[in-house]
Amino acid sequence: xxxxxxxxxxxxxxxxxxxxxxxxxxxxxxxxxxxxxxxxxxxxxxxxxxxxxxxxxxxxxxxxxxxxxxxxxxxxxxxxxxxxxxxxxxxxxxxxx
Numbered sequence: 001x002x003x004x005x006x007x008x009x010x011x012x013x014x015x016x017x018x019x020x021x022x023x024x025x026x027x028x029x030x031x032x033x034x035x036x037x038x039x040x041x042x043x044x045x046x047x048x049x050x051x052x053x054x055x056x057x058x059x060x061x062x063x064x065x066x067x068x069x070x071x072x073x074x075x076x077x078x079x080x081x082x083x084x085x086x087x088x089x090x091x092x093x094x095x096x097x
Contacts, residue, residue, distance in 0.1 A: 028086040030056065034068055037080045041070040048073050056082075064089060 028036075038051040045053075054070040059081070068080040081089040 027084075030066065033066065033082055033086045036086070037068040037082070038070065040080070041078055045070070045072055045078070046074055046076065061092060064092060 034054060034056050035051075038054040041054055042049060042051060049070075049072050053072055054068055056066045056068045059065065059067050063083065064081050065084045065086070066082050068082060070078045070080075072078075079091070081091055083089045
């Protein structure tokens, strides 16, 4: 048996790990982020809610990518602050507070 055959499983494992690393490292699109937070809103929203209740706006702070606001017809508004890679952030505090 050739020596190269011993290294083929290792090479396949390295290629698979590289593929997973590239997939996990991708930054989600704005549409993906809005859809993710609209789904989270739907889990907690009162009756009459729809995914179309949610809209996103950019935020002036570079640490916050966008603000997703979901307004229910009953008057309840849910706001999500989203980081640069799509992660949920706590609401920013006012300077000096």
